[in-house]
Amino acid sequence: MNPEQLDQKLRTITKHEALYRCGMRRSLLKEFPVCCLDGKEVMQFSYAAISEENNGAPFLVKKHSRFRSYPLHVHDWVELSYMYSGSCVQDINDTEYEMKQGQLMLMSPGIVHTINKLGTDDILIQIALGQNNLTHGFFNRISSTGIVSNFLLNAFTSNNRLDDFFLFSSESSRRLRLFITEFLCEWYEPSPASYDMLNSLFSLIISELINTLNVTSDHPATHNKGTYVMPVLRYIENNYKTCDLQSAAQQFNLHPNYLSAMLKKYTGSTFNELVQHEKLTAAEKLLLNSDMSVTDIASFVGYQNVSYFYRIFKRKNNCMPNEYRKRSR
Template identity: 30%
Template sequence: MTVNELEELLYTTTESEKYHLAHPDVLSIRYQKIAKTTYNSEEIYLFRCEDLLQNHNICINKDSRYTSIPLHLHTIIEFNYVYRGAITHVINGEEIHLNTGDVLILDTNTPHEVRYIGEDDINMDIVMRKCFFTTHFLSNLSSQGIVAQFISHILSDQTNSKHYLIFHTENDLLLRTYIQQLMCEYYDLQYRRSEIIDAYMVIIFTHLATLFQKNTLNRYSLNKMNLTIKILQYLEDNFKTATLLTTAETFGFSTAYLSTYLKKKTGKTFTELIMAQKMSQACFQLTNTDLPIYEIANGIGYENLGFFYKKFKRYYGMNPQEYRNRTMNRI
């Protein structure tokens, strides 16, 4: 399927949309078959998507236009992408306004509703199993270096406290292209391949993390956040030679202040951050190169191969060769 064919499909009036045009302000008859659950002493709809997912990790659906979606919750993760127009969600009584290109990820069992969706509004609803989200987004992100691990920690905290994530992407072109390719693959019923769909989701998640790092850090204390990122980036670039003293001198701090600052902001000591970066670099080399393990160990500062094996196994619960074999089996 081409992008032109995809957009023709998305903009075509569906049978559900024809019903809503003919019956304004009336819920679809499908709601008669949807179970309800009690939330805050109120009965709301319970959307179970297990039947839609079947043996797949994700399912993609366009929300019907010319109607609203009443208060409900999902038993799975919901990934909303505004393909065109503007969409308003209501979560815990708060209106969340999204424009073209914006993303809203909702955790399982998060009650929400969607305001009226007009003719010019296209909202794509991608539902997925929570294990797929955590494995391919947060876990994948946390293995890409200490800066990415720090961003992953922020995202995890935000998801746990609010039960949703918002990405105002300013209609990022790359993200739009990735999502278009994902949908082209998904809607091509003759040639659809689950492994390619899963791969696109990994790319989308990783790109969202990059956008979060670049564009949404102002939701936190921007100056302090930028300082933390700068220090972590310095450690990523200089992990083989950086010491607490040289790092403190680089940023104009005392060693005591820097040590306390890093522990407070990242939850890790200076030594733990250096170790995390060494292990992340080792994982990258094991997964993406054919270098002998002793060369990888030397490259990250371990001249004693046995000591490297011991550290790696303590960190990941398996030795480097076992890690390489496992990641190769996933490809």
């Protein structure tokens, strides 16, 4: 399948959509379990009920049906929604969020939401990811040491965080559309190596999402809690050599105390701990992949005091830098 064939497939009116457009109303409440949350009837979806359709892949892809309204619902999987064409409005916890063409939303399990009726040109692609499949191994093609990727991963795998979503301002990303288009082409017309292709393309999608995070406060990803968390983490990743709490707070027009408390609340780490993590990760990579001296590496990643670098490196790795280099090579 090529991109032109994919586009035609996605825009074709399905049998169900033709009925919905003519006014037929299908009641899903009779087909799925219903619970009562905050005095409202909420439909419940489970990944187990749909997993037989996923052809062995750790996700299931579907196009959201147009021309009909959906009841409030909740599901036990992580959902990635991509606005392929047009726009839509998602009602999440009684607040409306508009998705524009090219934008992507990541939603964790347990969120009560619904999607307003879509028109002819509104193409919304939804990818369901079983939570049991979202492990560090699944994201092994993404830098496992990045504080942004770790934050995203933890947000959707931790049993203690079941009310997160992120709406990414990704509409200007050329590569995201390319990766998602190739992902969908592979899904709808699998190749012999489809499983590996889909996993690799999905990892590229997540990596590009991280790239789209704006490091200023102008257009951060919309997040139901701690709106600035991911842009700040991205800022630290890019500026760990020289940044401090004061300069980071100024970058995002936030009070240093507020920024510090926000990071601690949503990542479990202080600002300084996050910066140290990035510095030590960079130092570890240089120890393994270069012949630079330990003193030069310490200076390169932002440590002026070499003795301090030795001390915190040993605290993290239980060995000195030279021993780490010999042991790992």
